[in-house]
Amino acid sequence: MNIKSPEDLKGLVRDVPDFPKKGIIFKDITPILKDPGALAFAVDELADFLAEVHPDPIVGIESRGFILSPILAYKLRAGFVPVRKKGKLPAETIRVSYDLEYGSNELEIHQDAIFKGMKVAVVDDLLATGGTAEAAIRLVEKLGGEVVAVAFLVELAFLKGREKLTDYNVFSLIRY
Amino acid sequence: MNIKSPEDLKGLVRDVPDFPKKGIIFKDITPILKDPGALAFAVDELADFLAEVHPDPIVGIESRGFILSPILAYKLRAGFVPVRKKGKLPAETIRVSYDLEYGSNELEIHQDAIFKGMKVAVVDDLLATGGTAEAAIRLVEKLGGEVVAVAFLVELAFLKGREKLTDYNVFSLIRY
Numbered sequence: 001m002n003i004k005s006p007e008d009l010k011g012l013v014r015d016v017p018d019f020p021k022k023g024i025i026f027k028d029i030t031p032i033l034k035d036p037g038a039l040a041f042a043v044d045e046l047a048d049f050l051a052e053v054h055p056d057p058i059v060g061i062e063s064r065g066f067i068l069s070p071i072l073a074y075k076l077r078a079g080f081v082p083v084r085k086k087g088k089l090p091a092e093t094i095r096v097s098y099d100l101e102y103g104s105n106e107l108e109i110h111q112d113a114i115f116k117g118m119k120v121a122v123v124d125d126l127l128a129t130g131g132t133a134e135a136a137i138r139l140v141e142k143l144g145g146e147v148v149a150v151a152f153l154v155e156l157a158f159l160k161g162r163e164k165l166t167d168y169n170v171f172s173l174i175r176y
Numbered sequence: 177m178n179i180k181s182p183e184d185l186k187g188l189v190r191d192v193p194d195f196p197k198k199g200i201i202f203k204d205i206t207p208i209l210k211d212p213g214a215l216a217f218a219v220d221e222l223a224d225f226l227a228e229v230h231p232d233p234i235v236g237i238e239s240r241g242f243i244l245s246p247i248l249a250y251k252l253r254a255g256f257v258p259v260r261k262k263g264k265l266p267a268e269t270i271r272v273s274y275d276l277e278y279g280s281n282e283l284e285i286h287q288d289a290i291f292k293g294m295k296v297a298v299v300d301d302l303l304a305t306g307g308t309a310e311a312a313i314r315l316v317e318k319l320g321g322e323v324v325a326v327a328f329l330v331e332l333a334f335l336k337g338r339e340k341l342t343d344y345n346v347f348s349l350i351r352y
Contacts (some may be wrong), residue, residue: 016266026266030286033246034233034255043250057210063264066242067256070209074219074247079210082243090192090202113210 003041010174012038013154027154027176029125033067042173043068046123046151047075049171053148055121057081057114061107061136062088068153069123078121081113083136094142098135107132109139116144127152127172130161137168179217186350188214189330203330203352205301209243218349219244222299222327223251225347229324231297233257233290237283237312238264244329245299254297257289259312270318274311283308285315292320303328303348306337313344 003009012031019026032038050058050072057079060069066082073080086095086106093108114120120140124133137147147168155161155172162170179185188207195202208214226234226248233255236245242258249256262271262282269284290296296316300309313323323344331337331348338346 014267019266020263028266030258030265030267030289033249034257034289036232036249036253036255039246039250039256040253056212060243063239063242063260066239067236067246067258070215070243071247071250073209073212074215074251077212077216079212080215080243081210082206084239087196088239089206090195090204091190091206110206113206 003035003038006045006173009038009042013174027126027156029064029153032153042153043071043075045173046153046171047072049151050076050121050149053119053121053169055119055148057118057120059083059109059120059122059136059140061122061124061132064126065124068125072121072123072151081109081120083107083109083139094139096135096138096142098131100131101129105132105135107135107139109136109143111143114140114143114145118145119148120145121149121151122147123151125153127155127161127170128159130159130164133161134164137165179211179214182221182349185214185218189350203302203332205240205329208329218329219247219251221349222329222347223248225327226252226297226299226325229295229297229345231295231324233294233296235259235285235296235298235312235316237298237300237308240302241300244301248297248299248327257285257296259283259285259315270315272311272314272318274307276307277305281308281311283311283315285319287319290316290319290321294321295324296321297325297327298323299327301329303331303337303346304335306335306340309337310340313341
Protein backbone atom coordinates (compact mmCIF):
# COMPACT_ATOMS: atom_id res chain seq x y z
CA MET A 1 0.00 0.00 0.00
CA ASN A 2 1.14 3.54 -0.69
CA ILE A 3 1.31 5.21 2.72
CA LYS A 4 1.94 8.96 2.63
CA SER A 5 0.45 10.30 5.87
CA PRO A 6 -0.37 9.32 9.46
CA GLU A 7 -4.03 9.16 8.33
CA ASP A 8 -3.15 6.50 5.73
CA LEU A 9 -1.33 4.61 8.46
CA LYS A 10 -4.32 4.90 10.79
CA GLY A 11 -6.46 3.33 8.08
CA LEU A 12 -4.43 0.11 8.48
CA VAL A 13 -5.00 -0.24 12.24
CA ARG A 14 -7.44 -3.07 12.87
CA ASP A 15 -10.12 -2.85 15.58
CA VAL A 16 -10.45 -6.18 17.41
CA PRO A 17 -13.54 -6.15 19.68
CA ASP A 18 -13.45 -7.83 23.12
CA PHE A 19 -9.65 -8.26 23.26
CA PRO A 20 -7.97 -8.85 25.66
CA LYS A 21 -11.31 -8.81 27.50
CA LYS A 22 -14.99 -8.11 26.88
CA GLY A 23 -15.84 -4.48 26.16
CA ILE A 24 -12.34 -3.43 25.06
CA ILE A 25 -11.71 -2.60 21.38
CA PHE A 26 -8.07 -3.50 20.78
CA LYS A 27 -6.07 -1.42 18.29
CA ASP A 28 -4.11 -4.04 16.35
CA ILE A 29 -1.02 -2.62 14.62
CA THR A 30 0.10 -5.87 12.96
CA PRO A 31 -1.37 -4.80 9.57
CA ILE A 32 1.05 -1.84 9.66
CA LEU A 33 4.01 -4.04 10.59
CA LYS A 34 3.44 -6.55 7.80
CA ASP A 35 3.20 -3.88 5.08
CA PRO A 36 6.77 -2.86 4.10
CA GLY A 37 5.76 0.64 3.01
CA ALA A 38 3.65 1.28 6.10
CA LEU A 39 6.38 -0.03 8.42
CA ALA A 40 8.95 2.20 6.71
CA PHE A 41 6.68 5.26 6.89
CA ALA A 42 5.99 4.71 10.61
CA VAL A 43 9.67 4.24 11.45
CA ASP A 44 10.79 7.22 9.36
CA GLU A 45 8.27 9.57 10.99
CA LEU A 46 9.25 8.46 14.51
CA ALA A 47 12.93 8.72 13.56
CA ASP A 48 12.46 12.29 12.29
CA PHE A 49 11.07 13.26 15.69
CA LEU A 50 13.80 11.48 17.66
CA ALA A 51 16.70 12.61 15.48
CA GLU A 52 16.30 16.19 16.71
CA VAL A 53 17.29 15.22 20.26
CA HIS A 54 20.10 12.74 19.41
CA PRO A 55 19.14 10.01 21.88
CA ASP A 56 21.48 7.13 22.79
CA PRO A 57 20.30 4.63 23.83
CA ILE A 58 16.72 3.96 22.77
CA VAL A 59 14.82 2.13 25.52
CA GLY A 60 12.09 -0.31 24.43
CA ILE A 61 9.49 -2.02 26.62
CA GLU A 62 8.66 -5.74 26.41
CA SER A 63 7.03 -7.23 24.32
CA ARG A 64 5.35 -5.21 21.57
CA GLY A 65 7.54 -2.25 22.46
CA PHE A 66 10.51 -4.29 21.26
CA ILE A 67 9.31 -4.10 17.67
CA LEU A 68 9.73 -0.44 16.70
CA SER A 69 12.33 0.67 19.25
CA PRO A 70 15.23 -1.48 17.96
CA ILE A 71 14.60 -0.29 14.39
CA LEU A 72 14.85 3.31 15.60
CA ALA A 73 18.06 2.50 17.49
CA TYR A 74 19.62 1.02 14.35
CA LYS A 75 18.45 3.86 12.10
CA LEU A 76 19.66 6.59 14.48
CA ARG A 77 22.93 4.72 15.15
CA ALA A 78 22.07 4.49 18.84
CA GLY A 79 22.19 1.52 21.20
CA PHE A 80 19.11 -0.43 22.24
CA VAL A 81 18.25 -1.15 25.88
CA PRO A 82 15.37 -3.48 26.83
CA VAL A 83 13.01 -2.89 29.78
CA ARG A 84 11.50 -6.25 30.71
CA LYS A 85 9.05 -7.88 33.06
CA LYS A 86 10.38 -9.10 36.40
CA GLY A 87 12.81 -12.01 36.22
CA LYS A 88 13.51 -11.87 32.48
CA LEU A 89 16.79 -9.92 32.37
CA PRO A 90 19.76 -12.13 33.24
CA ALA A 91 22.28 -9.74 34.87
CA GLU A 92 21.96 -7.29 37.79
CA THR A 93 18.80 -5.17 37.52
CA ILE A 94 16.87 -2.41 39.22
CA ARG A 95 13.10 -2.67 39.44
CA VAL A 96 10.01 -0.45 39.73
CA SER A 97 6.38 -1.33 40.48
CA TYR A 98 3.42 0.46 38.96
CA ASP A 99 -0.33 0.21 39.30
CA LEU A 100 -2.58 -1.32 36.67
CA GLU A 101 -6.36 -1.11 36.52
CA TYR A 102 -6.44 -4.27 38.62
CA GLY A 103 -3.32 -5.14 40.63
CA SER A 104 0.22 -4.05 39.77
CA ASN A 105 3.15 -4.88 37.53
CA GLU A 106 6.94 -4.74 37.82
CA LEU A 107 9.50 -3.73 35.22
CA GLU A 108 13.29 -4.09 35.27
CA ILE A 109 16.33 -2.68 33.49
CA HIS A 110 19.96 -3.82 33.62
CA GLN A 111 21.88 -1.75 36.15
CA ASP A 112 24.75 -1.21 33.70
CA ALA A 113 22.54 -0.30 30.74
CA ILE A 114 22.40 3.46 31.36
CA PHE A 115 25.11 5.79 32.65
CA LYS A 116 24.66 9.15 34.33
CA GLY A 117 23.94 11.91 31.84
CA MET A 118 22.99 9.67 28.90
CA LYS A 119 20.28 11.18 26.70
CA VAL A 120 17.64 8.46 26.46
CA ALA A 121 14.49 8.03 24.35
CA VAL A 122 11.72 5.72 25.56
CA VAL A 123 9.70 4.16 22.73
CA ASP A 124 6.58 1.99 22.94
CA ASP A 125 3.90 0.93 20.51
CA LEU A 126 0.98 2.33 22.51
CA LEU A 127 0.29 5.17 24.97
CA ALA A 128 -2.80 4.20 26.95
CA THR A 129 -2.98 5.25 30.64
CA GLY A 130 0.75 6.05 30.62
CA GLY A 131 1.62 3.78 33.55
CA THR A 132 4.06 1.62 31.63
CA ALA A 133 5.89 4.53 30.01
CA GLU A 134 6.11 6.32 33.35
CA ALA A 135 7.63 3.21 34.95
CA ALA A 136 10.22 2.92 32.17
CA ILE A 137 11.10 6.61 32.62
CA ARG A 138 11.58 6.07 36.35
CA LEU A 139 13.98 3.20 35.66
CA VAL A 140 16.07 5.36 33.30
CA GLU A 141 16.13 8.27 35.76
CA LYS A 142 17.09 6.04 38.70
CA LEU A 143 20.22 5.17 36.73
CA GLY A 144 20.96 8.84 36.08
CA GLY A 145 19.75 8.95 32.48
CA GLU A 146 18.01 12.00 31.04
CA VAL A 147 14.80 11.18 29.15
CA VAL A 148 14.96 13.53 26.16
CA ALA A 149 12.00 12.05 24.26
CA VAL A 150 9.10 9.62 24.62
CA ALA A 151 7.57 8.29 21.40
CA PHE A 152 4.60 6.07 20.57
CA LEU A 153 3.12 4.72 17.38
CA VAL A 154 -0.46 4.93 18.73
CA GLU A 155 -1.95 7.17 21.44
CA LEU A 156 -5.35 6.53 23.02
CA ALA A 157 -5.78 10.21 23.90
CA PHE A 158 -9.13 9.62 25.64
CA LEU A 159 -7.25 7.68 28.36
CA LYS A 160 -5.24 10.86 29.15
CA GLY A 161 -1.87 9.09 29.44
CA ARG A 162 -0.12 12.33 28.48
CA GLU A 163 -1.14 13.82 31.83
CA LYS A 164 1.38 11.47 33.45
CA LEU A 165 4.10 12.66 31.05
CA THR A 166 3.72 16.46 31.17
CA ASP A 167 7.41 16.96 32.05
CA TYR A 168 8.57 15.20 28.88
CA ASN A 169 8.89 15.70 25.14
CA VAL A 170 6.13 13.33 23.95
CA PHE A 171 5.24 12.37 20.37
CA SER A 172 2.66 10.01 18.90
CA LEU A 173 1.97 9.29 15.25
CA ILE A 174 -1.62 7.96 15.34
CA ARG A 175 -4.22 9.31 17.78
CA TYR A 176 -7.65 8.23 18.92
CA MET B 177 33.58 -0.21 20.40
CA ASN B 178 35.00 -0.88 16.96
CA ILE B 179 33.43 -4.17 15.87
CA LYS B 180 34.83 -5.61 12.65
CA SER B 181 34.20 -9.38 12.89
CA PRO B 182 31.88 -11.95 14.42
CA GLU B 183 34.72 -12.71 16.86
CA ASP B 184 34.71 -9.09 18.07
CA LEU B 185 30.95 -9.39 18.50
CA LYS B 186 31.33 -12.65 20.43
CA GLY B 187 33.66 -10.84 22.80
CA LEU B 188 30.74 -8.66 23.90
CA VAL B 189 28.44 -11.56 24.83
CA ARG B 190 28.18 -11.81 28.61
CA ASP B 191 28.07 -15.16 30.41
CA VAL B 192 25.54 -15.11 33.26
CA PRO B 193 25.88 -18.22 35.42
CA ASP B 194 22.80 -19.95 36.89
CA PHE B 195 20.26 -18.09 34.73
CA PRO B 196 17.38 -18.84 34.23
CA LYS B 197 18.19 -21.76 36.54
CA LYS B 198 21.10 -23.32 38.40
CA GLY B 199 23.76 -24.94 36.18
CA ILE B 200 22.89 -22.99 33.01
CA ILE B 201 25.30 -20.37 31.71
CA PHE B 202 23.13 -17.81 29.93
CA LYS B 203 24.54 -16.02 26.89
CA ASP B 204 23.44 -12.42 27.40
CA ILE B 205 23.40 -10.38 24.18
CA THR B 206 22.33 -7.07 25.74
CA PRO B 207 25.93 -5.73 25.66
CA ILE B 208 25.77 -6.10 21.84
CA LEU B 209 22.40 -4.38 21.61
CA LYS B 210 23.42 -1.36 23.65
CA ASP B 211 26.58 -0.71 21.60
CA PRO B 212 25.58 1.17 18.42
CA GLY B 213 28.50 -0.16 16.37
CA ALA B 214 28.01 -3.74 17.53
CA LEU B 215 24.25 -3.61 16.89
CA ALA B 216 24.87 -2.21 13.40
CA PHE B 217 27.50 -4.86 12.62
CA ALA B 218 25.22 -7.71 13.77
CA VAL B 219 22.25 -6.41 11.77
CA ASP B 220 24.32 -5.76 8.64
CA GLU B 221 25.83 -9.28 8.67
CA LEU B 222 22.42 -10.92 9.12
CA ALA B 223 20.96 -8.65 6.43
CA ASP B 224 23.72 -9.64 3.96
CA PHE B 225 22.74 -13.28 4.42
CA LEU B 226 19.01 -12.65 4.11
CA ALA B 227 19.23 -10.22 1.17
CA GLU B 228 20.30 -13.04 -1.14
CA VAL B 229 16.92 -14.79 -0.81
CA HIS B 230 14.67 -11.67 -0.86
CA PRO B 231 12.37 -12.65 2.01
CA ASP B 232 9.06 -10.88 2.68
CA PRO B 233 7.93 -11.00 5.41
CA ILE B 234 10.45 -11.53 8.19
CA VAL B 235 8.93 -13.58 11.03
CA GLY B 236 10.16 -12.84 14.56
CA ILE B 237 9.48 -14.83 17.72
CA GLU B 238 8.42 -13.26 21.07
CA SER B 239 10.08 -11.74 23.09
CA ARG B 240 13.82 -11.43 22.45
CA GLY B 241 13.29 -12.51 18.85
CA PHE B 242 11.37 -9.25 18.34
CA ILE B 243 14.55 -7.21 18.72
CA LEU B 244 16.61 -8.06 15.62
CA SER B 245 13.89 -9.30 13.27
CA PRO B 246 12.03 -5.99 12.88
CA ILE B 247 15.30 -4.17 12.13
CA LEU B 248 15.99 -6.69 9.37
CA ALA B 249 12.47 -6.26 7.99
CA TYR B 250 12.94 -2.49 7.83
CA LYS B 251 16.41 -2.70 6.32
CA LEU B 252 15.37 -5.22 3.65
CA ARG B 253 12.13 -3.34 2.94
CA ALA B 254 10.09 -6.39 3.95
CA GLY B 255 7.12 -6.69 6.27
CA PHE B 256 7.37 -7.92 9.85
CA VAL B 257 5.14 -10.69 11.24
CA PRO B 258 5.17 -11.61 14.96
CA VAL B 259 4.90 -15.17 16.30
CA ARG B 260 3.66 -14.96 19.87
CA LYS B 261 2.81 -17.05 22.90
CA LYS B 262 -0.73 -18.35 23.18
CA GLY B 263 -3.40 -15.70 23.74
CA LYS B 264 -1.30 -12.65 22.89
CA LEU B 265 -2.27 -12.02 19.26
CA PRO B 266 -5.63 -10.25 19.02
CA ALA B 267 -7.11 -11.45 15.69
CA GLU B 268 -7.72 -14.97 14.29
CA THR B 269 -4.69 -17.22 14.78
CA ILE B 270 -3.39 -20.71 14.11
CA ARG B 271 -1.40 -22.48 16.82
CA VAL B 272 1.27 -25.18 17.22
CA SER B 273 2.53 -26.98 20.32
CA TYR B 274 6.12 -28.06 20.81
CA ASP B 275 8.01 -29.89 23.53
CA LEU B 276 10.38 -28.24 25.95
CA GLU B 277 12.83 -29.94 28.30
CA TYR B 278 10.04 -30.02 30.87
CA GLY B 279 6.46 -29.66 29.61
CA SER B 280 5.41 -27.95 26.38
CA ASN B 281 4.76 -24.55 24.88
CA GLU B 282 2.37 -23.10 22.30
CA LEU B 283 3.02 -20.46 19.66
CA GLU B 284 0.57 -18.59 17.44
CA ILE B 285 0.57 -16.54 14.25
CA HIS B 286 -2.20 -14.42 12.72
CA GLN B 287 -4.05 -16.44 10.09
CA ASP B 288 -3.91 -13.55 7.60
CA ALA B 289 -0.21 -12.78 8.17
CA ILE B 290 1.18 -15.11 5.48
CA PHE B 291 -0.22 -15.96 2.04
CA LYS B 292 0.46 -19.05 -0.03
CA GLY B 293 3.80 -18.83 -1.81
CA MET B 294 5.29 -16.00 0.25
CA LYS B 295 9.05 -16.31 0.76
CA VAL B 296 9.54 -16.03 4.49
CA ALA B 297 12.60 -15.68 6.73
CA VAL B 298 12.41 -16.76 10.38
CA VAL B 299 14.75 -14.81 12.67
CA ASP B 300 15.48 -15.36 16.35
CA ASP B 301 18.21 -14.25 18.74
CA LEU B 302 19.26 -17.77 19.77
CA LEU B 303 19.35 -21.27 18.28
CA ALA B 304 19.44 -23.70 21.22
CA THR B 305 17.61 -27.03 20.82
CA GLY B 306 15.74 -25.71 17.75
CA GLY B 307 12.26 -26.40 19.10
CA THR B 308 11.08 -22.81 18.98
CA ALA B 309 12.39 -22.18 15.46
CA GLU B 310 10.88 -25.44 14.23
CA ALA B 311 7.50 -24.44 15.70
CA ALA B 312 7.66 -21.03 13.98
CA ILE B 313 8.53 -22.74 10.67
CA ARG B 314 5.53 -25.06 11.05
CA LEU B 315 3.24 -22.07 11.57
CA VAL B 316 4.54 -20.39 8.40
CA GLU B 317 4.22 -23.58 6.35
CA LYS B 318 0.69 -24.28 7.63
CA LEU B 319 -0.29 -20.96 6.05
CA GLY B 320 1.38 -21.90 2.76
CA GLY B 321 4.53 -19.82 3.19
CA GLU B 322 7.92 -21.00 1.95
CA VAL B 323 10.69 -20.66 4.55
CA VAL B 324 13.66 -19.47 2.46
CA ALA B 325 16.01 -18.69 5.37
CA VAL B 326 16.37 -19.12 9.11
CA ALA B 327 18.80 -16.77 10.87
CA PHE B 328 20.09 -16.45 14.43
CA LEU B 329 22.46 -14.08 16.18
CA VAL B 330 23.81 -16.83 18.48
CA GLU B 331 23.94 -20.61 18.00
CA LEU B 332 24.62 -23.05 20.85
CA ALA B 333 25.98 -25.68 18.43
CA PHE B 334 26.56 -28.23 21.21
CA LEU B 335 22.76 -28.47 21.63
CA LYS B 336 22.48 -29.66 18.00
CA GLY B 337 19.47 -27.48 17.12
CA ARG B 338 20.55 -27.52 13.46
CA GLU B 339 19.63 -31.21 13.29
CA LYS B 340 15.97 -30.13 13.51
CA LEU B 341 16.49 -27.66 10.64
CA THR B 342 18.38 -29.76 8.04
CA ASP B 343 15.83 -28.97 5.31
CA TYR B 344 16.43 -25.23 5.63
CA ASN B 345 18.93 -22.53 4.75
CA VAL B 346 20.28 -21.76 8.26
CA PHE B 347 22.74 -19.04 9.29
CA SER B 348 24.16 -17.96 12.64
CA LEU B 349 26.65 -15.21 13.36
CA ILE B 350 28.12 -16.27 16.72
CA ARG B 351 28.66 -19.93 17.63
CA TYR B 352 29.46 -21.85 20.79
